[in-house]
Amino acid sequence: MTGHDVVVPGGHVYHVVLSVPKSDGTLGDGTWRELVEQAVEHMGFGPDADGAGGCRWVAVHHGQSIEGNDHVHLLVNLVRGDGTIADLYRDFPRWRAWCLAVEERLGLTRTSPLGAGRKSTSRAELERATTAGTDRQRLTQLVAEAASAANGEAGFLARLDRGGVLYKPHVSGGRLAGYTVALAPEDGHGELLWFGGSTLRRDLSLPRLRARWDEPSPSSHDFVLRLWNKEAANPVGEPSLHNSWREVERVLARAETAIGEEIGDDPDRWSYIVGDTAELVVVLARFDPEPHNLHRVADHLARAAQLERHQRRRRPLQPGIALPLLVGAARVAATCKSPTPVVLAAVLLLVLKVIDILLAVADRHRIRRQHGLRGSARQQLDTARAALAGHPVVSSQLDLDNTRTADWREARQAPTAQTDTAQRPTAPVANRLDQRPAVYGSPASTPRGRSR
Numbered sequence: 160m161t162g163h164d165v166v167v168p169g170g171h172v173y174h175v176v177l178s179v180p181k182s183d184g185t186l187g188d189g190t191w192r193e194l195v196e197q198a199v200e201h202m203g204f205g206p207d208a209d210g211a212g213g214c215r216w217v218a219v220h221h222g223q224s225i226e227g228n229d230h231v232h233l234l235v236n237l238v239r240g241d242g243t244i245a246d247l248y249r250d251f252p253r254w255r256a257w258c259l260a261v262e263e264r265l266g267l268t269r270t271s272p273l274g275a276g277r278k279s280t281s282r283a284e285l286e287r288a289t290t291a292g293t294d295r296q297r298l299t300q301l302v303a304e305a306a307s308a309a310n311g312e313a314g315f316l317a318r319l320d321r322g323g324v325l326y327k328p329h330v331s332g333g334r335l336a337g338y339t340v341a342l343a344p345e346d347g348h349g350e351l352l353w354f355g356g357s358t359l360r361r362d363l364s365l366p367r368l369r370a371r372w373d374e375p376s377p378s379s380h381d382f383v384l385r386l387w388n389k390e391a392a393n394p395v396g397e398p399s400l401h402n403s404w405r406e407v408e409r410v411l412a413r414a415e416t417a418i419g420e421e422i423g424d425d426p427d428r429w430s431y432i433v434g435d436t437a438e439l440v441v442v443l444a445r446f447d448p449e450p451h452n453l454h455r456v457a458d459h460l461a462r463a464a465q466l467e468r469h470q471r472r473r474r475p476l477q478p479g480i481a482l483p484l485l486v487g488a489a490r491v492a493a494t495c496k497s498p499t500p501v502v503l504a505a506v507l508l509l510v511l512k513v514i515d516i517l518l519a520v521a522d523r524h525r526i527r528r529q530h531g532l533r534g535s536a537r538q539q540l541d542t543a544r545a546a547l548a549g550h551p552v553v554s555s556q557l558d559l560d561n562t563r564t565a566d567w568r569e570a571r572q573a574p575t576a577q578t579d580t581a582q583r584p585t586a587p588v589a590n591r592l593d594q595r596p597a598v599y600g601s602p603a604s605t606p607r608g609r610s611r
Contacts, residue, residue, distance in 0.1 A: 181227030212241035307438035308493030317395040328387035414484035434464035435485040459543035
């Protein structure tokens, strides 16, 4: 550096990318300039109280990435004007605190606090990213769908095979302790990117998955390991599409009735029910011609179900009624034929009702104050609700129900009495579902700071 004989380990240029997802649109040059200036001040790169010693920096607004994310690149010279070096101690947590504050202030999609969500996307993944999303995102969807539809380890592996997912076991102390998955490059070339189940999402780790199923007994451990290594024929064949969507609706209606009563003030059970609802949505996304909407809903539900890194969620000693019903609904749906748009809308409206109940429970003063339900979990559930209400088939049905509700109320207030019961207007479906407004909360996404 000219004028300063300073050596900075790792280099004196600090590079950060700030971005918002496609769903947030573009923020514009003015907003980005204001945000960057605030970030520089927040991170301590600005001048001292006397106006001297600030870091030189430059920001470039690149616009939208290949995935539609509006973003800027910030480059900072870590050698300050007075020759000292900027303090980078715990820079990432400081970036996270700033991002969360910006999300709240601008109404962007909330991300979970540090340690509560999924790991960030690596440079290797970004280089392989396409408009279909990164390998991590696609794998999360495929693995979550396989886990939700399966009722055991063999069924899980069979569904991974059908989804084109490569997998290999992780053995520790002679026991199967975990697994990694990958997608083959589309062009058949390039290095495989392997991900552990827990790095996709913490609830996709092998111990968490086995908690849903019957964990293999010692006598069957060797056989299960051979299945993972593809040294034995998988006894689970192609699923027969024998179930009906009417059964899915019936099971969901029963679950809806039980959820509010069963949760009470138990945040652990609340989190499990939110997580199982996410898995059901993952399965339903397979039947959607444009599944990205439901994948977004499932993603926010899964984040709402996550706990802080230092917390542990106790599995309910008594499963109750709602949890088995939600799991059962996902497995029944996985063996149904493709539904018509009307049938899909009916099922999604029931899911919307389940989310409404979970929101009502989260708003209970007692469960939030005494049991520490994360505020960000409530925000993620809010965003999931808004995204589902905005789904084309759901919003169309909600609009239709709104019209029917207005007609029904108008007919009831009419001065002329109706004696013919066959001609009396019937209450629309939305009335019976205690309909909420079509948009709840603020759908959006948040800037994510990343250091070098």
